[in-house]
Amino acid sequence: xxxxxxxxxxxxxxxxxxxxxxxxxxxxxxxxxxxxxxxxxxxxxxxxxxxxxxxxxxxxxxxxxxxxxxxxxxxxxxxxxxxxxxxxxxxxxxxxxxxxxxxxxxxxxxxxxxxxxxxxxxxxxxxxxxxxxxxxxxxxxxxxxxxxxxxxxxxxxxxxxxxxxxxxxxxxxxxxxxxxxxxxxxxxxxxxxxxxxxxxxxxxxxxxxxxxxxxxxxxxxxxxxxxxxxxxxxxxxxxxxxxxxxxxxxxxxxxxxxxxxxxxxxxxxxxxxxxxxxxxxxxxxxxxxxxxxxxxxxxxxxxxxxxxxxxxxxxxxxxxxxxxxxxxxxxxxxxxxxxxxxxxxxxxxxxxxxxxxxxxxxxxxxxxxxxxxxxxxxxxxxxxxxxxxxxxxxxxxxxxxxxxxxxxxxxxxxxxxxxxxxxxxxxxxxxxxxxxxxxxxx
Amino acid sequence: xxxxxxxxxxxxxxxxxxxxxxxxxxxxxxxxxxxxxxxxxxxxxxxxxxxxxxxxxxxxxxxxxxxxxxxxxxxxxxxxxxxxxxxxxxxxxxxxxxxxxxxxxxxxxxxxxxxxxxxxxxxxxxxxxxxxxxxxxxxxxxxxxxxxxxxxxxxxxxxxxxxxxxxxxxxxxxxxxxxxxxxxxxxxxxxxxxxxxxxxxxxxxxxxxxxxxxxxxxxxxxxxxxxxxxxxxxxxxxxxxxxxxxxxxxxxxxxxxxxxxxxxxxxxxxxxxxxxxxxxxxxxxxxxxxxxxxxxxxxxxxxxxxxxxxxxxxxxxxxxxxxxxxxxxxxxxxxxxxxxxxxxxxxxxxxxxxxxxxxxxxxxxxxxxxxxxxxxxxxxxxxxxxxxxxxxxxxxxxxxxxxxxxxxxxxxxxxxxxxxxxxxxxxxx
Numbered sequence: 052x053x054x055x056x057x058x059x060x061x062x063x064x065x066x067x068x069x070x071x072x073x074x075x076x077x078x079x080x081x082x083x084x085x086x087x088x089x090x091x092x093x094x095x096x097x098x099x100x101x102x103x104x105x106x107x108x109x110x111x112x113x114x115x116x117x118x119x120x121x122x123x124x125x126x127x128x129x130x131x132x133x134x135x136x137x138x139x140x141x142x143x144x145x146x147x148x149x150x151x152x153x154x155x156x157x158x159x160x161x162x163x164x165x166x167x168x169x170x171x172x173x174x175x176x177x178x179x180x181x182x183x184x185x186x187x188x189x190x191x192x193x194x195x196x197x198x199x200x201x202x203x204x205x206x207x208x209x210x211x212x213x214x215x216x217x218x219x220x221x222x223x224x225x226x227x228x229x230x231x232x233x234x235x236x237x238x239x240x241x242x243x244x245x246x247x248x249x250x251x252x253x254x255x256x257x258x259x260x261x262x263x264x265x266x267x268x269x270x271x272x273x274x275x276x277x278x279x280x281x282x283x284x285x286x287x288x289x290x291x292x293x294x295x296x297x298x299x300x301x302x303x304x305x306x307x308x309x310x311x312x313x314x315x316x317x318x319x320x321x322x323x324x325x326x327x328x329x330x331x332x333x334x335x336x337x338x339x340x341x342x343x344x345x346x347x348x349x350x351x352x353x354x355x356x357x358x359x360x361x362x363x364x365x366x367x368x369x370x371x372x373x374x375x376x377x378x379x380x381x382x383x384x385x386x387x388x389x390x391x392x393x394x395x396x397x398x399x400x401x402x403x404x405x406x407x408x409x410x411x412x413x414x415x416x417x418x419x420x421x422x423x424x425x426x427x428x429x430x431x432x433x434x435x436x437x438x439x440x441x442x443x444x445x446x447x448x449x450x451x452x453x454x455x456x457x458x459x460x461x462x463x464x465x466x467x468x469x470x471x472x473x474x475x476x477x478x479x480x481x482x483x484x485x486x487x488x489x490x491x492x493x
Numbered sequence: 494x495x496x497x498x499x500x501x502x503x504x505x506x507x508x509x510x511x512x513x514x515x516x517x518x519x520x521x522x523x524x525x526x527x528x529x530x531x532x533x534x535x536x537x538x539x540x541x542x543x544x545x546x547x548x549x550x551x552x553x554x555x556x557x558x559x560x561x562x563x564x565x566x567x568x569x570x571x572x573x574x575x576x577x578x579x580x581x582x583x584x585x586x587x588x589x590x591x592x593x594x595x596x597x598x599x600x601x602x603x604x605x606x607x608x609x610x611x612x613x614x615x616x617x618x619x620x621x622x623x624x625x626x627x628x629x630x631x632x633x634x635x636x637x638x639x640x641x642x643x644x645x646x647x648x649x650x651x652x653x654x655x656x657x658x659x660x661x662x663x664x665x666x667x668x669x670x671x672x673x674x675x676x677x678x679x680x681x682x683x684x685x686x687x688x689x690x691x692x693x694x695x696x697x698x699x700x701x702x703x704x705x706x707x708x709x710x711x712x713x714x715x716x717x718x719x720x721x722x723x724x725x726x727x728x729x730x731x732x733x734x735x736x737x738x739x740x741x742x743x744x745x746x747x748x749x750x751x752x753x754x755x756x757x758x759x760x761x762x763x764x765x766x767x768x769x770x771x772x773x774x775x776x777x778x779x780x781x782x783x784x785x786x787x788x789x790x791x792x793x794x795x796x797x798x799x800x801x802x803x804x805x806x807x808x809x810x811x812x813x814x815x816x817x818x819x820x821x822x823x824x825x826x827x828x829x830x831x832x833x834x835x836x837x838x839x840x841x842x843x844x845x846x847x848x849x850x851x852x853x854x855x856x857x858x859x860x861x862x863x864x865x866x867x868x869x870x871x872x873x874x875x876x877x878x879x880x881x882x883x884x885x886x887x888x889x890x891x892x893x894x895x896x897x898x899x900x901x902x903x904x905x906x907x908x909x910x911x912x913x914x915x916x917x918x919x920x921x922x
Contacts, residue, residue: 161800161801162796164804165796168804168805217591328913328914328917329917331917331920332920332922346830346832346833347829347830348829348910349589349590349619349620349828349829350589350590350591351589351590351591351592352589352591352592354589355589358909358910358913359910360913360914360918364914364917364918367918379796380795380796384794384840387836390890390891391890393890393891394890394891394892395910395914396914396918440890440891441889441891442835442836442839442840442842442843442888442889443839443842443843443848443888444843445805445808445844462803462804466803473801
């Protein structure tokens, strides 16, 4: 399967710079500039070169007739654990901000391909939530078939995962016999871990500044010992790393926003934020975004007050809100979650579509490159056989930077090839085993 | 009322009881007219009228006289459907997954045929209003865990006590058919020794299951013969109607080899069997068809087990069963989001199942499979007035369900979620 896909992608990669594709006669859901009926999208060199009803393509262009179909920007999932090798938690300390998820990514997680088949093209891969500060995250595109270093989005902002509530206080986790419970075990302790990390980071910065000042003055000075965790925390304080914070309850949300205000940094995106609707004013005032799943609730106590109206209430209060998955399964149909934002709380169609596209792009600070169908942006988009907010629709073709990474027709052909290949190999194995047995019997 | 309910909500101890108003106990005479009516078992009726009284549908059609004194609902622009039925759910048995005190799904041990969902349904669970306001009016509430998990109950999502909610109990006996748990999900021959080790636990489980059913068969025979007084054995007693073919067994199995083994086991004991899960069912069409057994598919919005499975494996099964004339229904195997049942069904339609079939898979088909099609699953005269009013196709997320009647009683559209929404949507700064 993978090999076949790889071969396909490589063929397509030839002359990626010059290749031109025209998707014509579709309903284009641009997300940022309304809907274009019977419109076309011209893709050149991996970028969107033209959008509209009057787009012409050069003679050598690959033309895709999308009559009756819909084009939506690639869905952006700001909460993923796909393609992580092994555990997502470095559980040994309450603050493991020095570790990086990018060091543990693989390119053979079939989930990436399945997400492409649901129109999802980009994701923020996060650590788990076992620690108050879990580690540095990574923004990727699901370039299935390409080596994993090509999945990492060049120039994407650096990001880090924080976590509040039941998980970092190990409420639902009993340590194995012989292992001590880890601090913290209350929301008080979680706050203290985060606060102390920043206070330590300020000391670290002060020592570094002191050293630099001495050095500049030509005085003898010993450089402070490098500390990767403190450097990470310092980079948050100086705005070089964006914070994405897992949280549930209203109290802990307010706690973190106040702590961030006090320490002088901004929370870029509150993750899950299931009780965000209770403190939407406070979230909006701080300027944090919110990424949430729309209707999961009741799986733990801090999710008992979760309501599907959360997205609509936060949006109405001016919070930049996206729907995201935290799940290999849900990541395949985030369009459903967007539709639910209309059902529960009455967002408009355009507002709903934004929750799974441009809003996530803004939260990742990549909206100048992805998240809508606009000239100059990366050609990350999918052709749907019906309106993406309908439960009866599915994806026909998914593009990343103008290249096809999923195509239903080709998938159907390849799965048949795969089935035959598997059958042959199984037969070979069985025959070989039988022959060996015979040989032994002799 | 809503404000009062909320105050009560705030004042009640944790996870106690929902304060959402229950069914009113009034089975009024109601006529919904000028609506598009989807009886499910017959053609759509534009500009139709449906009348029900004393909890039973008395008329459906275009030329219907409305009884004097009936409450008349103008259905202009609205659609009327039967309530939807989830064939596998744990609504009623669970409140918060991570709080063990609120979870009654899985009994200890592997063999619990005497565990009955019907006695543990919490009529005041917050999940019940959340589920029914999206048009899912009935669920089969299913015990989990072990090998023989227990007896499910088909319940309506309204009632003041568990007996008032139970439509049928036992609905079925549930067997989680033993599977090769630790084996890698590949089908190439394994090293002989390793294979032996892996199959040890499996064989043991299978033997225990077989022994239990043999004992039950013997117990049934001895009871029927009445030759001598038996010390009662509640475990075996629970299996008597099963081995006598009066209560169906739901065999939960997903992989082809496990489904096959489950079917052969059912043959051996001549059980009335329903397949559940059945992810690999497309590989076993002749075996399933030959036995004429129904299949409960779902959750549909779920991942295939093997990495080389087609991405749409679970979306496509329903179409394959339909094309082969095999009876099926769609289930969520969820609790908190059993309300999403219609979208599991719609996802099958996105991959080739006709839309009308997707609707049937959550209405009349489950009613037939569970033996309650005389009361539920369609809008027909004489059936229970379990009716939902919508502004469109309930299998579309964007559709709103505006009214729900269960057995003729109009249910409040309030839920924990709507009340929290009302409390906070206009919160002052």
